[in-house]
Amino acid sequence: MNFHIHTTWSDGIFTPEIIVREAIKRKMDKIAITDHYLTKKTASLPPKYLKMYVEDLRGLKKKYSKNIDIYIGLEIDFSNRTDLDNLPDFSDLDFLLFEYVQDELWDGYPLWMLLNVRKKINKPVILAHNDISRNFKNADYKALLHVLESDNIGVELNTNYNYTRLGLPFYRLAEDFFSKLRDYKIPISIGSDLHDDIENINNVGDAFTFIQEMHLDKNFKLFLREVEKNER
Ligand SMILES: [Zn+2]
Secondary structure, three states: OEEEEOOOOOOOOOOHHHHHHHHHHOOOOEEEEEEEEOEOOOOOEOHHHHHHHHHHHHHHHHHOOOOOEEEEEEEEEOOOOEOHHHOOOOOOOOEEEEEOOOOHHHOOOOHHHHHHHHOOOOOOEEEEOOOHHHHOOOOOHHHHHHHHHHOOEEEEEEOOHHHEEOOEEHHHHHHHHHHHHOOOOOOEEEEOOEOOOHHHOOOOHHHHHHHHHOOOHHHHHHHHHHHHOOOO
8 A cells, every 4th residue: 555656747757547557566455646736846736637637536546446446635735835725625535645744844834724724624634754753842742642633633654765864764753652643543644755766656564564563553544444435
């Protein structure tokens, strides 16, 4: 499984169909396409193409339904590079990733601002590749977890090399946070933020190992249940 993949709809170099075929070749069960939406940071999906994006991915979902489950997501750059006041209706999507939440290095807006945006989105919302131990270093983890649970915001385990420090993925630097998280109803997602290295499409093994080690199975299943709710 891999729930964080970019395609030619934004800054990925492969079309969704090439991605889907590669995933099937590797006998993957589930993938999500999560292209960038309307950010100045990189090539991203403009609002006028959102409908076409959803239709394209729905077509693939149908075409390959016997081989793999495909989910439709988007990644939102949570900063002033995105026009957050004019977000569209996301009802056709299965879930949304929010990157750079409370990330000062990337001028990300604070978590409390996401709580306001979150209220308008009736879909699973996940913090993508968040460097929790740095971005929330002064936070009381229990209070933070309580907020994430009550506002239904999940957390992604991202295996991409870009999201490592000191040779460790961000999630492994936040073991303290995740060891407490299992007591909360907070969805956990996994992904690799694939853009061009298609050979790494199933390179999420360490995230699965981490789920086992930290006893986060229930949180991962919660994520799967929530995204599946939207399937049609
Ligand atoms: Zn991404």
